[in-house]
Amino acid sequence: MLIALFPGDGIGPEIVAQAKRVLDALAIDGLTYEDGLVGGAAYKAVGHPLPPETLDVAKRADAILFGAVGDPDCDALERHLRPEQAILGLRKELGLFSNLRPAKVFPELAHESALKPEVAGSIDLLIVRETNGDVYFGEKGFRTTADGLREGYDIMSYNEAEVRRIAHAGFQAARARRGKLCSVDKANVLETSQLWRDVVIEVSADYPDVALTHMYVDNAAMQLVRNPGQFDVIVTGNLFGDILSDQASMCVGSIGMLASATLNGSGQGLYEPIHGSAPDIAGQGKANPLATILSAAMMLRYSLNLPEQADRIEAAVAKALANGARSPDLGGAMNTVEMGDAVLAAL
Amino acid sequence: MLIALFPGDGIGPEIVAQAKRVLDALAIDGLTYEDGLVGGAAYKAVGHPLPPETLDVAKRADAILFGAVGDPDCDALERHLRPEQAILGLRKELGLFSNLRPAKVFPELAHESALKPEVAGSIDLLIVRETNGDVYFGEKGFRTTADGLREGYDIMSYNEAEVRRIAHAGFQAARARRGKLCSVDKANVLETSQLWRDVVIEVSADYPDVALTHMYVDNAAMQLVRNPGQFDVIVTGNLFGDILSDQASMCVGSIGMLASATLNGSGQGLYEPIHGSAPDIAGQGKANPLATILSAAMMLRYSLNLPEQADRIEAAVAKALANGARSPDLGGAMNTVEMGDAVLAAL
Ligand SMILES: CC(C)[C@H](C(=O)O)[C@@H](O)C(=O)O
Ligand SMILES: CC(C)[C@H](C(=O)O)[C@@H](O)C(=O)O
Numbered sequence: 001m002l003i004a005l006f007p008g009d010g011i012g013p014e015i016v017a018q019a020k021r022v023l024d025a026l027a028i029d030g031l032t033y034e035d036g037l038v039g040g041a042a043y044k045a046v047g048h049p050l051p052p053e054t055l056d057v058a059k060r061a062d063a064i065l066f067g068a069v070g071d072p073d074c075d076a077l078e079r080h081l082r083p084e085q086a087i088l089g090l091r092k093e094l095g096l097f098s099n100l101r102p103a104k105v106f107p108e109l110a111h112e113s114a115l116k117p118e119v120a121g122s123i124d125l126l127i128v129r130e131t132n133g134d135v136y137f138g139e140k141g142f143r144t145t146a147d148g149l150r151e152g153y154d155i156m157s158y159n160e161a162e163v164r165r166i167a168h169a170g171f172q173a174a175r176a177r178r179g180k181l182c183s184v185d186k187a188n189v190l191e192t193s194q195l196w197r198d199v200v201i202e203v204s205a206d207y208p209d210v211a212l213t214h215m216y217v218d219n220a221a222m223q224l225v226r227n228p229g230q231f232d233v234i235v236t237g238n239l240f241g242d243i244l245s246d247q248a249s250m251c252v253g254s255i256g257m258l259a260s261a262t263l264n265g266s267g268q269g270l271y272e273p274i275h276g277s278a279p280d281i282a283g284q285g286k287a288n289p290l291a292t293i294l295s296a297a298m299m300l301r302y303s304l305n306l307p308e309q310a311d312r313i314e315a316a317v318a319k320a321l322a323n324g325a326r327s328p329d330l331g332g333a334m335n336t337v338e339m340g341d342a343v344l345a346a347l
Numbered sequence: 348m349l350i351a352l353f354p355g356d357g358i359g360p361e362i363v364a365q366a367k368r369v370l371d372a373l374a375i376d377g378l379t380y381e382d383g384l385v386g387g388a389a390y391k392a393v394g395h396p397l398p399p400e401t402l403d404v405a406k407r408a409d410a411i412l413f414g415a416v417g418d419p420d421c422d423a424l425e426r427h428l429r430p431e432q433a434i435l436g437l438r439k440e441l442g443l444f445s446n447l448r449p450a451k452v453f454p455e456l457a458h459e460s461a462l463k464p465e466v467a468g469s470i471d472l473l474i475v476r477e478t479n480g481d482v483y484f485g486e487k488g489f490r491t492t493a494d495g496l497r498e499g500y501d502i503m504s505y506n507e508a509e510v511r512r513i514a515h516a517g518f519q520a521a522r523a524r525r526g527k528l529c530s531v532d533k534a535n536v537l538e539t540s541q542l543w544r545d546v547v548i549e550v551s552a553d554y555p556d557v558a559l560t561h562m563y564v565d566n567a568a569m570q571l572v573r574n575p576g577q578f579d580v581i582v583t584g585n586l587f588g589d590i591l592s593d594q595a596s597m598c599v600g601s602i603g604m605l606a607s608a609t610l611n612g613s614g615q616g617l618y619e620p621i622h623g624s625a626p627d628i629a630g631q632g633k634a635n636p637l638a639t640i641l642s643a644a645m646m647l648r649y650s651l652n653l654p655e656q657a658d659r660i661e662a663a664v665a666k667a668l669a670n671g672a673r674s675p676d677l678g679g680a681m682n683t684v685e686m687g688d689a690v691l692a693a694l
Contacts, residue, residue: 079535079541082535084535084536088536114462114463114466114572114573114574115461115462115463115572116461116462116463119461135482135503135536135537136536138500140537140538140539141538142538142541142542145506147508149506149507149508150506150507150542150546151504151505151506151507151542152504152505152506152537152538152539152540152541152542152543153485153502153503153504153538153539154502154503154504154537154538154539155500155501155502155503156482156500156501156502156503157498157499157500157501158498158499159492159496159497159498160496160497160498161494161496186586186589188426188429188431189431189435189482189483190482190487190499190501191487191488191489191499191500191501192487192499192500192501193499194426194489194499195489195497195498195499196499199497217589217590218589218590218592218593219593221568221590221591221593221594221597222593222594222596222597222602223597224594225461225462225572225594225597225598226461226597227461239533240590242533242564242565243564243565243568243587243590244568245565246565246566246568246569247568247569247571247572247594249569250568250569250570250572250573251572255569
């Protein structure tokens, strides 16, 4: 089984290195690795954030372990050359349409949240975000209005097939958890959302055991603050999912702990921490590698069908935390390698 | 000066009645009032959520004092007949493009927030949301793809004139406050946002005294949880403003306290509490009228140029709270009329 290692920018190489150490310690038979350049690092080396060689590795791989992209040196580049295009390009080229972002508090860290500990402590939700369509990938550009004004435009759309496959992903995730699915849209204003809602309701016929509700996105943003414990699985489109999943992560408090997976229909997946490349602390050993290590666990579970090994990693992370492992973002003083050591010791 | 009173649905009539009592108590010379039907109430009476007679009153009025719209009986209606269309129609027909939503905690109520009191207590921000453009008002509909699939679509766009006028509103608001403006967009993905950002930067040349920053909407949703005290004025488009302003309100905790104004270029404005029609408690005297009373104060300040009278109302609300006035949503037992009484007594 081939794993593509794409460390990317900023703290990416440091955190991916720790995840690799943990994978190595599991001594899983038949795992091979190939590296690839992505993001600003790729642009600087070869002039493009997602070079053809990288895309080729990605397509051949069973799973991609991704660090982070984002580099202030690239801020002035045209959009198609900026580091983020690596992520958008991989999602599109590999058909990675189902982005899974679990948000759950580790009890030891509930006080890190800006939310009251009892509210933060109630969070145990999964956001299933569509990542191949919506206003992200529609026709877009600049044009001139009839009055000669500059105008920017982006077409938002979803078709029924796109909604159906992510709806199935949402229902299946809910079935494997607490059986509650909340579909988030803005059907009171958007036709894209009306189609979304219609199709989600159609798909719900296949899941009589899952309790489906609908919520407008503005209300969802409120409820995630007021009472995030009410949610089990949230399924939503690309744009709303971008906003709500980041909001939910911050409600948990310690974004250095949160992993994500983005899957296609054949089990291939891209696995990455939800935090960014943190250029301000890059190369200083201050980064918390736990979200990347937990992303590697998701990779074993979803793409490599090794759930016991995934459980082992997750248990080791929980134990390391319980033993007091704390990087600076968690209020401690351990460096990136020491955090990796703590997980290895607990494995 | 003519004030249009549009109570709307649910608790709307009860809360608008209390705001009217407070306005009456100020005995302002030359104020006249006309009533109008909006929302589900209008649909039930005359078959449309924004009947021509109502629109006529609105156009002639200097300001509109609005309760709330939303009625579960109307959920199954076609979109153009649903209660929310009253709000969208008034914004569009009167050119009300600048939605101002201040979010600030009353010290007595900081504990009501799901955020830690010290975080909630740090909130003192104003969201300036554009409400005449974006994906709300672009071409939209259903179509069939080349493969015969149902598809919903909505065109997102902004032209430079639309961005310029809301940018000016944002800079002017920042100048009158703490001099900080944060423009929120998704320029790493959307061309509409790129044009938005370009034009905001152009307009900033007129406001060298205002410190301008830019933030992606996903990051803004995180920062509003993590450290909302960092914001002074946020300016953003219609869709992002819908989500972020509701999120910010909930961070404050007591949405029964939050007022809003939506202005056009000639000083006309629509004033409404940010909470909804709360059909579950309608007609029971449980609604908190303070957000509507504070909306009336914003009306005096922004549309009627009566800042001293606005100050009087705001001071009376603060005093009523300090004196212990609490409706059920604030953990108390006072009914809607008693809350109005408490403000009148403090006036
Ligand atoms: C980098 C950016 C294009 C991306 C997105 O908006 O999808 C990121 O915010 C994410 O959520 O993965
Ligand atoms: C009712 C709805 C159409 C409206 C909006 O989305 O603008 C509301 O949520 C608001 O924020 O005023």
